[in-house]
Amino acid sequence: MIAILDYGSGNLRSAQRACEETSHEVVITSDAEVALKADGLVVPGVGAFGACMEGLLSINGDEIIRARAQAKRKTLGICVGMQILFDESEESYKNRTPQGLGIAPGKVVKIDAPVVPHIGWNTVESPEGSTLFKGIESERFYFVHSYAALSTSTEYTTTTASYGQEFIAAIESTTVSAVQFHPEKSGAAGLRLIKNWANSL
Amino acid sequence: MTLATRVIPCLDVSAGRVVKGINFLNLIDAGDPVEMARIYFEEGADELTFLDITASSEGRSTTLDVVRRTADQVFIPLTVGGGISSSDDVNQLLRAGADKVSVNTAAIKNPTLLNDISERFGNQVLVISIDAKRGRTASGFEVTTHGGRTNTGIDALSWIEESIARGVGEILLNSMDMDGTRAGYDLELIRKVREISSVPVIASGGAGDLDDFGRAIESGADALLAASVFHFGIYRIAEIKRDLARKGFVVRDNNSIREN
Numbered sequence: 001m002i003a004i005l006d007y008g009s010g011n012l013r014s015a016q017r018a019c020e021e022t023s024h025e026v027v028i029t030s031d032a033e034v035a036l037k038a039d040g041l042v043v044p045g046v047g048a049f050g051a052c053m054e055g056l057l058s059i060n061g062d063e064i065i066r067a068r069a070q071a072k073r074k075t076l077g078i079c080v081g082m083q084i085l086f087d088e089s090e091e092s093y094k095n096r097t098p099q100g101l102g103i104a105p106g107k108v109v110k111i112d113a114p115v116v117p118h119i120g121w122n123t124v125e126s127p128e129g130s131t132l133f134k135g136i137e138s139e140r141f142y143f144v145h146s147y148a149a150l151s152t153s154t155e156y157t158t159t160t161a162s163y164g165q166e167f168i169a170a171i172e173s174t175t176v177s178a179v180q181f182h183p184e185k186s187g188a189a190g191l192r193l194i195k196n197w198a199n200s201l
Numbered sequence: 202m203t204l205a206t207r208v209i210p211c212l213d214v215s216a217g218r219v220v221k222g223i224n225f226l227n228l229i230d231a232g233d234p235v236e237m238a239r240i241y242f243e244e245g246a247d248e249l250t251f252l253d254i255t256a257s258s259e260g261r262s263t264t265l266d267v268v269r270r271t272a273d274q275v276f277i278p279l280t281v282g283g284g285i286s287s288s289d290d291v292n293q294l295l296r297a298g299a300d301k302v303s304v305n306t307a308a309i310k311n312p313t314l315l316n317d318i319s320e321r322f323g324n325q326v327l328v329i330s331i332d333a334k335r336g337r338t339a340s341g342f343e344v345t346t347h348g349g350r351t352n353t354g355i356d357a358l359s360w361i362e363e364s365i366a367r368g369v370g371e372i373l374l375n376s377m378d379m380d381g382t383r384a385g386y387d388l389e390l391i392r393k394v395r396e397i398s399s400v401p402v403i404a405s406g407g408a409g410d411l412d413d414f415g416r417a418i419e420s421g422a423d424a425l426l427a428a429s430v431f432h433f434g435i436y437r438i439a440e441i442k443r444d445l446a447r448k449g450f451v452v453r454d455n456n457s458i459r460e461n
Contacts, residue, residue: 011272017272046323046325047323048323114399115400115423117324119370120207121247123203144278145325146325186277191276
């Protein structure tokens with residue numbers, strides 16, 4: 001079973017529908033027990049980093065994500081759902097620098113490009129051995145964001161994309177994976193990525 | 202530059218039905234926006250835009266249902282415009298499955314609406330739709346309403362700068378001089394807006410010939426929106442993208458993935 005974590009952020013319906021294209025049962029939940037026990041947990045996220053963190057903390061989502069990693073259960077973060085795994089973001093919220101979960105070392109910064117947000121279909125560079133991008137290495141994925149992480153620890157298999165500068169498009173470990181783009185909005189390539197992840201559960 | 206230029210079909214929807222150009226596709230239900238959206242998705246559209254021209258409030262709930270059913274079947278971004286006058290309207294559309302909303306007249310009447318929406322949902326959901334027409338304002342382009350029939354006296358370029366400052370993440374730039382003429386996008390308008398805009402610009406109005414799309418990209422468009430060339434079957438989406446690729450423009454090829 002795949003659980004989509006509902007903490008008041010974003011278009012959960014599209015994430016749910018995309019996950020339903022796999023052979024797994026899909027539920028949307030904010031219940032810690034359900035989110036902990038699910039074979040796979042999807043953490044979506046749109047809007048401001050700080051607002052997403054507030055929502056996440058309000059349902060103890062930080063503890064859920066950490067406990068799942070401890071228990072070797074897989075989690076997939078999407079867009080800001082990826083950013084909040086990092087240490088902190090430059091995206092000021094209520095006049096403060098919001099802190100993330102620190103599961104992936106590194107800082108989320110404003111993209112340095114002439115036209116921001118980065119909106120549209122871009123290519124990625126994924127390393128050999130990537131589970132998420134197996135068979136779709138040369139496809140385009142739909143990005144919409146103004147901030148991104150530029151580097152993280154080598155314990156993660158890291159896929160990059162380039163827009164004005166190189167940034168992290170995806171990270172993968174045995175338990176926690178995440179993508180900066182929207183697989184649920186990336187057509188057949190995105191559905192395939194979600195299937196690749198679901199098949200690893 | 203590896204980002205692909207997006208090709209975006211726009212559907213005019215009234216009370217849950219497509220109101221233009223329903224004659225060319227061999228559809229089971231020719232006026233169903235959901236089925237048309239699915240066909241455009243399969244043909245390689247990079248995004249979809251619904252323009253809700255429903256007059257009545259009963260029709261608005263039908264629109265939400267159309268958005269829901271479309272988002273259930275179509276795995277590309279969906280923008281919905283028309284009749285949005287509060288951040289609660291935006292919330293309803295996003296919860297139904299829309300990814301972005303475009304705001305036009307309501308923002309001219311109440312510019313703080315743009316701040317309200319972007320502060321609540323982020324600037325990536327907010328598109329400002331501008332109906333620009335050649336006029337006597339400073340840049341030579343004026344903001345109009347009511348399908349270009351009403352002049353506002355507002356300069357299009359200064360309104361764009363103000364909108365960006367208020368938090369919009371993208372500009373849907375409609376040329377009311379070219380709209381419906383199929384004589385080409387207004388390239389001068391695109392160039393002028395590209396020069397001052399720090400956010401992506403979607404060109405709209407006037408596409409009629411295959412060469413028009415590349416010209417708009419060369420003038421600075423980040424995405425190309427069109428309605429009638431698609432609805433009347435003059436060009437299929439795949440045909441436009443193939444032609445652009447042949448001319449060296451970067452587009453998304455969605456045909457390489459097969460189910461396995």
